[in-house]
Amino acid sequence: MVNQIFVNLPVKDLRRSTDFFGKLGFSFNPKFTDENSACLVIGENIFAMLLVESFFQTFTKKEISDAGKTTEVLLAVQLESRDKVDQLMKKVVDAGGTLYRDPYEYDWMYGHSFADPDGHQWEVFYMDESKMPQPGR
Numbered sequence: 001m002v003n004q005i006f007v008n009l010p011v012k013d014l015r016r017s018t019d020f021f022g023k024l025g026f027s028f029n030p031k032f033t034d035e036n037s038a039c040l041v042i043g044e045n046i047f048a049m050l051l052v053e054s055f056f057q058t059f060t061k062k063e064i065s066d067a068g069k070t071t072e073v074l075l076a077v078q079l080e081s082r083d084k085v086d087q088l089m090k091k092v093v094d095a096g097g098t099l100y101r102d103p104y105e106y107d108w109m110y111g112h113s114f115a116d117p118d119g120h121q122w123e124v125f126y127m128d129e130s131k132m133p134q135p136g137r
Contacts, residue, residue: 004045007075010056010064011118014038017050020117023095024088042077067119076123082110085126089114108132 011017018028018038029047032039036055040048053064065072079085092114093099100121101113109132111125 004047006039006047006049007073008049008051008056008059009118009120010053010067011050012053013117014050014052016117020095020097021050024091024097048075067115067121069119071121074121074123076125079124079126082126085110085112085124088124 014035014037018040021040022028027041029039029041032047032049036052038050040050042048051059057064079088089099089103089112096117098115099113100115103110103112105111108129109125109127111123113121113123115121
């Protein structure tokens, strides 16, 4: 079974990216951070490796997609309350992030979406599983 997950994201300007996520309240693991990469701590065993594009390119033979023009992945993170979602989205705006979709709400889920400085799309949501519709009911 998987112990941890490291999502690798190419970034144009590592300092700009670390400053942005730092303003949102995230921390970085210095053990995996240097001039080419920064290890963004998302959760206890969840990390995003922010890799300078030239370094990221050493891990793939494919062209790096332009996240400002195309979508390769949606990163979804669950927070503990609707208020936490709204608080984080305010920090996103204050830090210069881009809101790319209006907030959405279902009986059991509330969420919002933003793009980081490199255009990677992040879905931030709160979900009350006790209110989720049950299959077959």
